Amino acid sequence: MKHAIAVFLYVCAHYLGLNLLLKWWNRDKVRILMYHGIRTVELPTSYSTQVTQEEFDWQLAYIKRHYTPCSSEALGDDSKKAKPYRVMITFDDGLENVYTDAQPVLARHGITGIVFVLPKLSIERECIWTDKVYDLLVHTKAAKLDLTIFELGRHRLEKLSVVERAQLAFSLNRKVKWRPLTERQKVVAAISEQLAGRDYSIHPAFRLMTPEQIQELAAGKDIEIAPHTQTHQILSSLTPEQQREEIQGCREQLDQWGVPRSRVFAYPNGGRRDFTDQTVEILRENGIDYAVTTIRGHHKPPGDRYRIRRFDVSDSTSRWEFRAKLSGFYFILAWIEDTFLGGDTHKRPKVKQ
Ligand SMILES: [Zn+2]
Known part of the structure; x- marks a missing residue:
């Protein structure tokens, strides 16, 4: 769908009350936002995994005003007492700017976030x-x-x-x-x-947190540290033994650092084909009760605990699109586009000027 048409429809949804109606319709679902980095430094182009700090601040303020921020406890909570309009903030990969630029904003708004980390890459000072x-x-x-x-x-x-x-x-x-x-x-x-050549040193926007930074965040109250494997391999492409090394190795390293055990895991790449039944079995063995994917949508607890849907917030997510993703209107449009207009919104390239 052309960008301008999509924005027009998001604006219509807002002013015609469709967003409000859908927000109410989806009141029992948990909206899980997937971020990667929050940056204060400039990059030469827009880059989908890096949201500016200013925009992140606006987004958290919007969530606080219109929704109910929640922690990972909400993932399996379908009780009558569960609050409506729940929103959960997640970060994949454990970039250093989550430590330097996201955590202070989360703390200012009093919102908690989950950060999925890659201990082996952090130790080796490698990046994605x-x-x-x-x-x-x-x-x-x-x-x-x-x-x-x-x-x-x-x-x-x-x-x-x-x-x-x-x-x-x-x-x-x-x-x-x-x-x-x-x-x-x-x-x-x-x-x-x-x-x-030999001069390469990684741009600050892409550095991962150091083990010390991970431990410091884990000891604070704004961030839950959770496993995302050791080195970010697509799990379905590995043997069961290699999968075990990635998942169990990650958990053991986090244990060693004294990080409180999380019951949540994020699959690297996170698509339907990126993990197998064997992966789920290994997660269970390692005390993981919930696994989040990159399959887009809202999560209705208890649902399929090992195929939890999320949606991305990227550098190209406009404020109109952000509102529509939270209400659920975005997913209706994406479904119409994919089903009737031959689109594939999930694989849309995300580079723009
Ligand atoms: Zn990742």
Whole structure:
């Protein structure tokens, strides 16, 4: 659906009272927002996983005014006493700017959030590989990128604008995502070698929290720290043994750091095909009672506890869209678009000027 038409419909929904009606209709559901980073530093283009601190502040104020912020306790609570209009805030990956830029805003509003962390990557001071590919492409001064040995083409970068380079990063990430781990690592290493040589240091917006920062947040009252695996592999692409290493290893490392045990887990990538029944079994063995996905929608407790829906809030989420996602109007439009208009809103590229 064209962006302008979608905005027009969101505005109509607001002024015609549709948002209010749907908010009431969905009153027993928990709206789980999925954030990644909250940034105060500029990036060369809009980047879907990084919301500005100013916008995050507005969003929390809006939630406080119109909804009921809640903690992870709400995930299984379908009792009569459960409050209506519940909203839960989650952050995937454990970026450092959650510590520096999100936590103070959460504390100011008195809202708690869940942060899903990757202990092994934190220890190794690594970042999420997709962020790295974006960072390398938008910041490089190199003139070309040759990935022909991986069948990913040869690219003349000096001819591309920064937005086109960001789009190239997204398209490379999408193509590489499902390749075996060792091959994917080779692709990322080749991109890094050609675009940054030995000088590469990760942009502050993409750094993960240090183990000390994770422990500090866990000891405070604004954040619940929860597992997101050790290294962010797509679990369905791993053997059961490797899955166990990722899930149990993550839990054991968090235990070792003295992080209070969380009953919630987030699947890396989080789509329907990104985990298996075996994954759920391993989660159960590790004391996990709830697992959140990136399948979009609201969650009606108790529901399917290992396929909990969320929705993303990104750099390109306008305030109108934000209101429509909370009320549920957004999901009706997305369903109409996907079913009747041949759209695939879930896979829509998220780069804009
Ligand atoms: Zn993630």
